[in-house]
Amino acid sequence: MARVLLFGRLSDVAGWRERAFDAASLSSLKALIGRQGPELAQALAGPGVQTAVDKVLVRGDAPLGDRQEVAFLPPMSGG
């Protein structure tokens, strides 16, 4: 199971900040989360949304192992 964290407006759209999902890759994880609603699917695919796996930014798809932490980061707003 991957531990998924959402930040900023993504967590408001989803209605949760942290949840566990069973997925073998980032793309399948996104598809799985996207099934929760079209608004969330669209927000996840939105411009400037970055993905971090175990606190390292990742571009494109990547395989996911067990107990990995995946964070979806909307455009950063700074302090």
Place this chain on the structure above:
Amino acid sequence: MITLTEAPFDPGAALNAFSAGRAASGAVASFLGIARGQAGQACALELQAYRGFTEKEIGRFAEAAMGRFQLDDVAIVHRFGSIGPGEAIVLAMTAAAHRREAFEACDYLMDYLKSRAPLWKKEHGPAGARWVEPTARDLADLKRWD
């Protein structure tokens, strides 16, 4: 070097600690950002941080600033969570041999922190709460350093 805190912090104490033992540096500059809002308002803004990631990313940038401006040291204290009007949000401190480098590095760090740092800001106003993204001015400020 990078401190994220959910509790309010004392900027004066942080600056005193940073300035202590700087005989070799000669110049310390600092910038303090304060939450705007109306008195009596419970929460002016809410900042989400990704603990572990946010410190690491800000730290990488601060390291780069050390080299670019030939700093002796740099430290940043940043709040997250609910921040009340008038409370300190961020304190950036730089130490260098001369004032110009210390000032410029502080300015540079703040432009980064205001637009690129992994923090997500929600403002609470009379019309409700909204997520804030960098303004055109924030992005233009950042471009000054390209």
